[in-house]
Amino acid sequence: MKRVILEFEHADLILTRLCHQLVEQHQDFSNSALIALQPRGTILGVAIKEKLKELFKIDATLGALDTTFHRDDFRRTDRTLIPNSMEMNFEIEGKKLVLIDDVLYTGRSIRAALDTINDFGRPASIELMTLINRKYRREVPIQPDYVGGHIDSRTDDYVKVEWEGNNCKVWIIKDTDK
């Protein structure tokens, strides 16, 4: 069974709201940067960057962070973890960072991301933005600062974010249909 929980039009409103919340905290982004998590957070990262430009004429720095080497399930999953590309071509020392991912669930990816960021320097602060916050299954004490929407879902559900350009649609899919 597939159920759409967020349509394109609604998602656009959410992106606009998230950008307003970001500007409230980070003003012109002169000492801030967006860091999107590979692989799926990067599409949201680009959408947010373009929305900031469209709404506020802000050209925010955007990086793509790959957390593969810091994951805690190495040698514990059936497949080999293959890294994605990393684009972190700017200094993060002393910067206010916003981590971006599409779905927050167990929180383990974000834990790995925090460790990976340490390898690049010491930022002033790190916040977390997620499009979908899946409640009830956090395995580490991590909470988002900017949230597109909260959803209640069963542990055997699968939440899929589908992108068409900078617009997205969010599905809940029953485990059996994955």
Place this chain on the structure above:
Amino acid sequence: MSSLSTKHLLGIKDITSSDIELIFKTADNFKQVINRPIKKVPTLRDVTIANVFFENSTRTKISFELAEKRLSAEVVNFSSSSSSVKKGETLIDTVNNILAMKVDMVVMRHPAPGAHKFLAKHINANIVNAGDGTHEHPTQALLDAYSLREHFGSLKGKNIVIVGDILHSRVALSNIYCLQKLGANVRVCGPPTLLPKHVDTLQVEVSYNLKESLEWCDAANMLRIQLERQEDKYFPSLREYSQQYGITLDILNGLSKEIVLMHPGPINRGVEIDSDVADSNQSIILNQVENGVAIRMAVLYLLAGQKTD
């Protein structure tokens, strides 16, 4: 292309071209890691690796050790000169004793061709071949091809010549397999006495003329004359060899195009390659050394990343 097709890296002959591409893609990530302020990742922190060297090695050993340490693996080093091998212990006993101490991977260099295959059959650990006699040296071939790919973008249709002692060289054999799997045209060039008898089975071009081969190629891999494997005289003198098969700046400048020069090291300066050539802009010898660490990190990572039972 989501995992290697093998549990061990015994030789390039046994792996597929998609394995090679996966290793290269992963090495790209590790190259970024080793150029960061913090050159280390914690990925292999619960993996123990034994470096077992039954033959001398400087750069391969350092390169593997650095790769292992940058992946945060636990490392134990073992060399035959200071071990029970001298007291007559067999290879399998030596390695089983090391494995009894809960070692997950073995990086081994051994003078006997095929020693790694034998070991892989009998013990339960990932084996990485760091050179077996005159047979294969897979990580060297991977880093050579990776350095060329970095320079040319792709190796498809490129002409590569391997010059020198093909007969005794494990680097040459692994390079031939690797370059062919990536679609390059391979030629070997050297004195007839230093080309193996079975060279026609390798599907490579053969030439005895250095200048003509350099005109033909996009890149030349200059092998070291292995003085330690020359009990029999394969050529009259080093001086004669260097006159026939050594690259000088005059030869390089006389070519109609710029070619890329490689050398697996250690260099016999003035024999197979002149100092000013080795240090010229066309040489990527030091890139090879840097890429060696990234390639070895990728190999160890991908082998260790397969699920353990």
